Amino acid sequence: PLNLIYLCISLYIIVNKQKYCSYSRNKLLLISFDGFRWDYDQDVDTPNLDQLALDGVKAKYITPPMLTMTSPSHFTTITGRWVEDHEVVHNMMFNSTTNLKVPHKQTLTRSEWWDNGVLPLWITAQNQGLKTASFHYPGGGANYSGQSVNRVLVEESNHPDDNETEWRQNIDQVMSWFSEEDFHLVTLYYGEPDNVGHAKGPDHPDRKKIIQQIDRTIGYLREAMSRHHLNDRLNVIITSDHGMTTVKKRPQVDEIIIRDYLNLLKLTSFEILDYGGFGIVTPRPGREQEVFDALSNAPNLTVYKKSQIPESFHLGKSERLPPIVIIADLGFNLNSRLIVYVNKGDHGFHNGEMDMKTIFRAFGPDFKSNFLSEPFDSIHIYPLMCELLQIDPAPHNGSLVVTKNLLLQSGGSQRTRLSLALLPLSMLLMFTVL
Numbered sequence: 001p002l003n004l005i006y007l008c009i010s011l012y013i014i015v016n017k018q019k020y021c022s023y024s025r026n027k028l029l030l031i032s033f034d035g036f037r038w039d040y041d042q043d044v045d046t047p048n049l050d051q052l053a054l055d056g057v058k059a060k061y062i063t064p065p066m067l068t069m070t071s072p073s074h075f076t077t078i079t080g081r082w083v084e085d086h087e088v089v090h091n092m093m094f095n096s097t098t099n100l101k102v103p104h105k106q107t108l109t110r111s112e113w114w115d116n117g118v119l120p121l122w123i124t125a126q127n128q129g130l131k132t133a134s135f136h137y138p139g140g141g142a143n144y145s146g147q148s149v150n151r152v153l154v155e156e157s158n159h160p161d162d163n164e165t166e167w168r169q170n171i172d173q174v175m176s177w178f179s180e181e182d183f184h185l186v187t188l189y190y191g192e193p194d195n196v197g198h199a200k201g202p203d204h205p206d207r208k209k210i211i212q213q214i215d216r217t218i219g220y221l222r223e224a225m226s227r228h229h230l231n232d233r234l235n236v237i238i239t240s241d242h243g244m245t246t247v248k249k250r251p252q253v254d255e256i257i258i259r260d261y262l263n264l265l266k267l268t269s270f271e272i273l274d275y276g277g278f279g280i281v282t283p284r285p286g287r288e289q290e291v292f293d294a295l296s297n298a299p300n301l302t303v304y305k306k307s308q309i310p311e312s313f314h315l316g317k318s319e320r321l322p323p324i325v326i327i328a329d330l331g332f333n334l335n336s337r338l339i340v341y342v343n344k345g346d347h348g349f350h351n352g353e354m355d356m357k358t359i360f361r362a363f364g365p366d367f368k369s370n371f372l373s374e375p376f377d378s379i380h381i382y383p384l385m386c387e388l389l390q391i392d393p394a395p396h397n398g399s400l401v402v403t404k405n406l407l408l409q410s411g412g413s414q415r416t417r418l419s420l421a422l423l424p425l426s427m428l429l430m431f432t433v434l
Contacts, residue, residue: 080382
């Protein structure tokens with residue numbers, strides 16, 4: 001009977017769904033180069049990045065979230081959520097009640113800082129049958145409601161970030177995960193050019209040298225993809241978390257010293273003010289207005305009560321952020337009591353500043369070629385990755401509408417055709433006769 005034949009075909013597809021999906025679904029590699037400002041490739045010879053623009057897609061720039069810091073921004077990319085939703089509100093793990101402050105690298109394995117009810121892409125993909133891995137990517141070393149990423153390598157505190165030989169070894173390792181162990185999603189993080197940007201400034205010749213090293217690494221990546229026969233099966237997204245700007249110092253400017261305007265001991269119970277251009281303060285009970293007024297008299301910064309933070313920042317609903325938030329003008333570091341900050345370049349400033357904008361490149365079987373995209377917010381990378389992986393996204397704040405023009409076509413109808421094409425010939429013939 002006709003209904004019985006239809007039923008047999010349907011059951012066959014259901015039973016073999018995972019097998020057919022693994023054939024039709026392409027893999028995804030997300031690479032982040034920390035602190036890669038949007039224009040860093042414009043004053044350096046970068047033949048491999050230039051070729052990517054011809055072979056794939058390039059955005060003029062992307063806008064990171066407020067905050068323009070490593071952990072908050074990376075977690076926005078991997079969750080598609082604003083910082084006020086995922087609550088990774090600083091590079092440092094802190095507790096404003098106990099005065100706990102944990103340095104950035106030590107925070108990478110502290111699940112209580114990352115696991116706030118928002119699921120990152122690794123976990124969402126794993127829950128839908130995919131294998132995922134995190135190679136030094138912020139947030140990958142945490143557990144989420146008891147779930148961990150299938151494979152994790154966490155960057156150690158004293159890890160050197162600029163070893164080109166190791167960079168290539170990392171790529172070889174990731175390619176073997178894809179080709180030999182059938183991983184579907186891998187996130188790969190590099191700590192440059194952020195380190196050289198901090199230490200020597202964005203205009204230093206050494207920054208240009210590290211961009212050339214990154215460009216060579218991109219060339220090596222493409223060679224490795226070919227060796228592992230992944231060109232037709234692997235999509236690659238290359239992006240970053242924030243830009244970098246030159247720190248303004250004496251004698252050119254008067255640097256900001258908060259104690260000159262605010263009695264920190266008397267009026268505050270907690271603060272992080274010696275961390276670039278972004279500061280947080282918890283006033284003592286009943287002193288919030290006094291703290292706000294005092295800071296409002298300080299030059300080269302803007303102070304906000306958390307309840308009055310502009311909605312466009314997507315920070316005001318955070319439960320973790322203290323009541324007072326300070327954002328320095330571009331290039332001005334916040335110093336609490338003494339000028340101790342030695343960085344010549346920094347970030348953490350307003351994400352509307354062009355120096356905070358960052359890069360987006362992508363190529364692979366699902367991306368258009370020689371396509372230049374208008375700028376977009378990094379929040380929209382998440383739904384794009386879900387579309388590439390053919391998975392249902394977790395709740396997020398991004399929109400595929402923003403990035404769907406980067407793709408050759410939407411995946412839904414193609415997936416059906418690919419699955420049907422893989423049915424045994426006998427079944428297809430039977431279906432045709434009917």
